[in-house]
Amino acid sequence: MKELLKDLDxxxxxxxxxxxxxxxxxxxxxxxNALKELLDVTDGNLASHLKYLEKKAYISYRxxxxxxxxxxxxxxxxxxxxxxxxxxxAIEQLLK
Amino acid sequence: MQxxxxxxxxxxxxxxxxxxxxNEKDYIQDLKEIKDLMDRSSKFRSLNGLSGVLAGIFSxxxxxxxxxxxxxxxxxxxxxxIELTATQTQTIWIIALGIxxxxxxxxxxxxxxxxxxxxxxxWNSQSKRVLIHMxxxxxxxxxxxxxxxxxxxxxxxxxxTLLFFGVGLVNASHFTFQEIRLMGLAEIGLGLAAxxxxxxxxxxxxxxxxxxNIASGIFFQIRYNS
Numbered sequence: 001m002k003e004l005l006k007d008l009d010x011x012x013x014x015x016x017x018x019x020x021x022x023x024x025x026x027x028x029x030x031x032x033n034a035l036k037e038l039l040d041v042t043d044g045n046l047a048s049h050l051k052y053l054e055k056k057a058y059i060s061y062r063x064x065x066x067x068x069x070x071x072x073x074x075x076x077x078x079x080x081x082x083x084x085x086x087x088x089x090a091i092e093q094l095l096k
Numbered sequence: 097m098q099x100x101x102x103x104x105x106x107x108x109x110x111x112x113x114x115x116x117x118x119n120e121k122d123y124i125q126d127l128k129e130i131k132d133l134m135d136r137s138s139k140f141r142s143l144n145g146l147s148g149v150l151a152g153i154f155s156x157x158x159x160x161x162x163x164x165x166x167x168x169x170x171x172x173x174x175x176x177x178i179e180l181t182a183t184q185t186q187t188i189w190i191i192a193l194g195i196x197x198x199x200x201x202x203x204x205x206x207x208x209x210x211x212x213x214x215x216x217x218x219w220n221s222q223s224k225r226v227l228i229h230m231x232x233x234x235x236x237x238x239x240x241x242x243x244x245x246x247x248x249x250x251x252x253x254x255x256x257t258l259l260f261f262g263v264g265l266v267n268a269s270h271f272t273f274q275e276i277r278l279m280g281l282a283e284i285g286l287g288l289a290a291x292x293x294x295x296x297x298x299x300x301x302x303x304x305x306x307x308x309n310i311a312s313g314i315f316f317q318i319r320y321n322s
Binding site for chain 1: 120123124126127129130133134136137138139
């Protein structure tokens with residue numbers, strides 16, 4: 001049991017972070033507004049969780065200007081994908 | 097004392113079981129949510145530009161045959177109904193169904209190839225979603241066109257088929273490549289123009305279903321599949 005719990009990632013204990021990561025692993029990138037709409041969260045809430053994942057180097061972002069409006073695109077890093085996979089695997093083992 | 101202790105441990109163990117099951121439920125819920133989000137956020141990408149190019153070519157051939165066999169023998173298209181002979185109606189039906197059938201065959205063929213390349217199933221929730229959102233306007237437009245053809249309103253058909261095709265594209269664009277939306281808007285514009293300049297309807301139709309399909313097919317091929 002302890003062994004299994006060790007593989008659970010603290011970064012994904014929060015539901016919003018888990019949800020952000022699950023959409024990013026199946027999409028090349030998502031922009032801020034698309035994530036916000038999909039997860040139904042506030043700007044500030046989403047931004048703080050994105051920052052957390054960014055600090056862990058699980059996601060990367062790119063700022064662009066679309067029709068002069070800033071548009072931030074987020075993508076999962078290889079590290080983030082790996083961590084996510086590990087986390088899901090740990091959950092699966094736990095439920096066995 | 098003994099009794100107390102027993103009860104106490106009992107409570108503790110039920111509590112533990114409760115905690116564990118709540119935890120498990122949480123994780124199952126997590127997995128469900130992950131799956132749902134992945135499903136909802138991913139888009140239909142198994143689109144191959146070649147199927148667009150093929151659809152465009154079939155449409156151009158169809159428009160040419162339609163002109164040669166039927167439209168050239170008729171007065172200029174207008175908003176008024178005209179008398180069509182049984183053979184003329186049949187010819188239009190055959191050409192229309194031929195284009196639809198060949199286009200669908202090309203779409204299925206190239207999309208399944210593309211899906212295989214991406215290690216995905218062709219028939220998944222993404223393709224279903226695109227098909228439903230595209231299909232509702234298309235089928236409604238198709239049925240309306242069939243009714244109008246029966247009554248001889250030939251002049252309205254190019255415009256209406258373009259309009260419904262465009263609406264279908266705009267509708268489905270949320271679930272696939274975003275450029276599809278632009279293509280849909282262009283088709284809607286052509287449809288309106290085909291209604292305004294009703295006598296040129298067939299030409300607008302050839303541009304919308306033929307040239308635009310070919311052009312966007314090439315665009316997709318270059319942008320996404322090379």
